[in-house]
Amino acid sequence: MNLFQAEEHARRWPAFNPKSEQGFISLVDLAGFFGTESRRHMLDGNYLSTWYPRRGVERREYFERIGKTTPFWLGTPDPEEKS
Amino acid sequence: MPDQALMDRMFTRIMRGLVDSGTAPHYAELARALGLSVEDGRRLLHDVMQAYPIGWLHPETDYIASFPPLNSLPTQYRVTVRGEQRWFAQCGFEATSVTWLFPGETIRIDAPCLDCGDPLALEMRDGAITWVDPPGIVGHLNYGFGASRGRNWFL
Numbered sequence: 001m002n003l004f005q006a007e008e009h010a011r012r013w014p015a016f017n018p019k020s021e022q023g024f025i026s027l028v029d030l031a032g033f034f035g036t037e038s039r040r041h042m043l044d045g046n047y048l049s050t051w052y053p054r055r056g057v058e059r060r061e062y063f064e065r066i067g068k069t070t071p072f073w074l075g076t077p078d079p080e081e082k083s
Numbered sequence: 084m085p086d087q088a089l090m091d092r093m094f095t096r097i098m099r100g101l102v103d104s105g106t107a108p109h110y111a112e113l114a115r116a117l118g119l120s121v122e123d124g125r126r127l128l129h130d131v132m133q134a135y136p137i138g139w140l141h142p143e144t145d146y147i148a149s150f151p152p153l154n155s156l157p158t159q160y161r162v163t164v165r166g167e168q169r170w171f172a173q174c175g176f177e178a179t180s181v182t183w184l185f186p187g188e189t190i191r192i193d194a195p196c197l198d199c200g201d202p203l204a205l206e207m208r209d210g211a212i213t214w215v216d217p218p219g220i221v222g223h224l225n226y227g228f229g230a231s232r233g234r235n236w237f238l
Contacts, residue, residue: 001177001223001224002175002197002222002223002225003160003175003178003203003220003222003223004196004197004198004223005196005198005201005203005219005220006217006220007221007223009197009198009199010197010223013197015225016225017225020224020225020226020227023224023225023227024221024222024223024224025221025222025224026221026222027179027215027220027222029222030222031179031207031210031211033179034152034177034179034180035179035210039180039183040183042098042152042183042184043098043099043102043183045091045092046091047091047094047098048090048094048095048131048135049087049088049090049091052134052135071227071229072224072227072228073224073228074229075229076229077229
């Protein structure tokens with residue numbers, strides 16, 4: 001999960017995964033993804049027990065809001081991938 | 084069954100330790116702070132890391148390497164606060180959430196582009212991006228989320 005100067009720079013990266021064409025995200029969307037409610041409580045005394053478990057739902061809701069609904073982003077099984 | 088309240092306390096100690104110094108505390112230090120024996124502290128650390136699997140211990144050790152959004156092991160994502168570059172983010176994505184550990188402060192993230200090595204920089208304050216250079220910086224997820232992807236998900 002890296003930052004690049006632009007998309008073409010990521011594609012030129014020797015470790016670029018050809019299957020990751022859908023893996024680009026704007027900086028604004030990234031900041032939004034990492035700015036959901038639970039993230040604002042990382043210094044709270046009950047973060048691990050109370051806030052961290054909420055991140056999965058937040059993540060899914062956020063990705064759906066910005067249109068990233070593929071298994072690649074949601075972390076769900078990909079029917080096109082063989083096990 | 085690990086004591087949840089104690090796990091919360093250890094988690095907070097680790098996170099606060101990273102915020103205060105840029106490096107994660109050792110389990111013996113955590114044990115003393117929590118009133119535990121050293122060995123109980125080590126065991127509790129493993130329980131905490133199991134409950135927070137997006138972080139990890141350095142392989143074959145009990146040293147905290149990564150405790151996102153920050154990393155005790157240096158990465159290319161350098162974080163500067165109040166003019167001091169003391170912190171590292173776990174990855175480029177987590178770098179954008181470091182802002183929440185320093186409320187009311189401007190944080191700066193510097194990293195080289197992995198293609199050309201040119202510097203990338205951004206500043207954030209309370210979750211908002213306040214400055215980016217160059218303006219076209221993008222995030223890239225090289226392997227999809229989910230354990231089934233079978234590769235280091237942080238790459």
